[in-house]
Amino acid sequence: MASKVLRTFGKFQHATCLEKGPAALLPESYKKFYREWKLTTPTAVHYTPEDGRWKRNEVTGEVSPVQNIPIPVFFPKESDDQLWGGEGVVQGFQQRSHLSRRVPHFWIPMLKRSVVYSEVLDKYISVVVTDRALRLINAHYGFDHYILKTPACDLQSLLAVSLKRKILQDLQNGCPSYAERPDKQKDVLDQYKKYLDAYTPEEIEWYGYSLAQAVSKFKVQQEKEKEESTVPFKQIFRAQLIEKLKAASLDESNNQMKELEEGNSATSWLSKINPFSKKQET
Template identity: 55%
Template sequence: MASSRIQATVRQLSKTYKKKGRFELGIASELPAAYKKFWREWKVLKPAAVHFVPQEGKWKRDELTGETLPIQNIPIPLKHPAELHEGIWGGEAVIKGFQKREQHRRRVPHYWVPVLKRTVVKSEVLNTHLSVTVTDRTIRLINDHYGFDHYLLKTPACDLVSMLALKLKKQILTELMNGCPRYAHDPQRQKEVYEEYKTYLSSYTPEEIDWYGLSWYEALCKVAKQKEAANRPIPLKNVYRKNLVEKLKAAGIDGTKSSADEISTTTSWLSKMNPFGKKDEA
């Protein structure tokens, strides 16, 4: 009887006291909804399967035994090194596992690293060429999307992964939002590029574009700077000076002007107090 009461109390407490999430602690609670949307797209949304072939349906039948088994599409754990954010790997990453190299030897740890190559891609919206580190899958995806800009704009953040790709995507969206100013010298080409890519702007608001592509640390720093700018303290000397000027104006006194007699009187009085000053000769 007592154990059932304890279990009921534990269940009730577990429902009452929930663990606070990432966006509920400290200054992170002040992050706008625009960044939360990007974070869900980047970290929460399920990425496309790259290193395994997903099976459709819920059940499958074993060809040998005829047994019905559930289908489990469990993604392979991936390692994202720092070098990944310096290139565009197309969703690929480093796989850590074991490899049995000889039949009568135990398996050994092994890392499978994607083949990287340096290539040049062109961005029509930015009107520039970029030298980036890519994989064969990245080149294939760019060709499938008929251009580098289309690939970045159509691919969600969870599949782009790297900060370089996200920063470029944000820069392209900002350029489109401003009307492609890099083609200001050629109005006809500017109109053609804008008409081709303007459909991607319908998925984002200006605030979402402003917060897009920021890492967690960059977003927190941005919130801190905005908060500091909004609550910047005003020195008291500025407040007192402003109040004094207003009082002088209300009294009809101009504090910026002083008569020559007052200046000469003050100077003569100070000269008497200075022991190193020249004395008047009799």
């Protein structure tokens, strides 16, 4: 608690979506991904950020601070299974002349269907992309480099981050898609394994899920663990009964063995007896 007060400089903070509800139980590695994905300011795409901390008005000479306030962008749910390369829909107004009333306008990215090739997965994927996404792929010299180098806040779509998890998992498992071509497999691994250093195995396991997906995955995991840890009474009692039976049968057989021994040693026992000896005193 004290650490939180220190972190927030004593200012009251409302609980974020990761601190309340079912998401609060999720592992820290997922929360780290979620912060990188949703709670980080993405690269400026729809506006040009100004440089420097202060600027001077050319006319008046007045100095004012530079505050780059991002233009609000929203990502429709369709963008989650497409690759928009960080672009989104801007909703606003156009003022076409200074005398006319402002007109509502949506600035929507131009979409087209294209193919991307993932070298690690060795797969061609047909997806809807924007020009910006293709250009970023070219600028990073390949789809895998683009996906692996770019932080989740700039990838934005669920498809891209889940592909990133798949690629990372494949790299972890040593590229099983190239099992028949060991030379190529080694080549690809050498080229991409540097990206694995940034993540722990648990982080990779929890990378690229939406909040709802992560919660359901966590629930399934918890149930599985619970199932494994709890043993039905039926099994416990059965085991106890078997133990008992085993012990009983052992006793019985021991008794039988004794009897047998006794039977065998009847002559020796008879020979030992001296009927003429004195009665033993206790």
